[in-house]
Amino acid sequence: MALTIYRSLLWVLFCLSLKATASELRSDELVVPSNLAQGGLVIATVAPGYSVKYKGEPLKINEKGMFILGLGRDADELMRLVVANDKGHQTDYTFPVAKRKYNIQSIEGVPQRTVTPNLEDVARIRQDSLLVKNARQGVSDRQDFLAGFKKPLEGPVTGVYGSQRVYNGTPKNPHYGVDYAAPKGTIVRAPAAGVVQLAHSDLFYSGGTVIMDHGFGLNSSFLHLSAVLVAEGQEVKQGDPIGKVGATGRATGPHLDWRMNWLNVRIDPQLVMESLPAE
Ligand SMILES: [Zn+2]
Known part of the structure; x- marks a missing residue:
């Protein structure tokens, strides 16, 4: 009994030491949003x-000590970071x-055909996913994301991140983007600066x-476009036209599907706009 009380007291003290404000958890060496x-x-x-490691991998840190990482749709209930000083002394932190x-x-x-693809389609799908995987590879030094993200167009949201999708009655993968309905031909603008991959x-x-790199492993994809207005390798500023809304691929009508990834982790563009709003 006494031991239990002692332990909970330690836990409270630990939490107090981490908690500086309502919106962040802070220790001498680490500040993480709560x-x-x-x-x-x-x-x-x-x-x-x-230095900081997440899932065994070192994270890229900028000159101000800032780093980013993405939490997946079904991320564990605790995020664990391993922080080490230059002498190699390590501290483990976990966050809910x-x-x-x-x-x-x-x-x-x-x-x-997009629900039950034929053999020829399956070969094409494999090729496509390789192209996409390559485009999302690498952690560049760009820090475009620091200027924040804006909606790529104005339109009602008709699909959100994470929902389980059933296409023509067949259960399929979850939806990982945010869908905006808009007339065919509506200009899609870069939500943040970046380089077209x-x-x-x-x-x-x-x-x-279109897939764009915003730096530090963070990238955006824009799907179902009726026209692509940028070329691979092109540098794009926030608000620049990158494509036109369409209904190409697996779509029922014209809309933009905007997706975001941190490396191979699919994250929610709506949450990204909340954490990194553009001025
Ligand atoms: Zn979609």
Whole structure:
């Protein structure tokens, strides 16, 4: 009994030592936002000279000690960071991650071939996913994300991150983007600056597709475009036109599907806009 009380007292003291404000958890060497959630982008800071590992991998840290990482749709309830000083002394930190509820969304009327692809399609899908994987590879030095993110167009949100998708009655993978409905031909603008990694007029599932690198492993994808207005390798500023809304690939009508990734982790663009709003 006495031991239990002692332990909870230690826990409270530990929490107090981490808690500086309501919105962040702070220790001498680490500052992490307190509102971590599945699908979110974590923007945190470590003291000079320290390194940080997440899931065994060292994270890229900028000159101010800032680093980022993405939490997946089904991320564990605790995020663990290992912080080390230049002498190699390590400290483990764990932070709670809020669980999210995802709805089920049924979509009727997509081309049946995009639900039950034939053998030829399957080969194409494999090729496409390689192109996409390559476009999302690498952790560049760019820090475009620091200026924040804006909506790529104005339009009603018709699909959200994480929902379980049922296409023409067949359960499929969850939806990982945010869908904005807009008339065909509506200009899609870069939500943040970056460099174009992929500009393709016709991928099997996503049709006209643009992928942009915003730096530190963070990237955006724009799907179902009727026209691609940028070329691979092109530098794009925030607000620049990058494509036009369409219904190419697996879509029932014209809309933009905007996705975001941190490395291979799919994150929620709506949460990214909340954590990194543009001025
Ligand atoms: Zn979508």
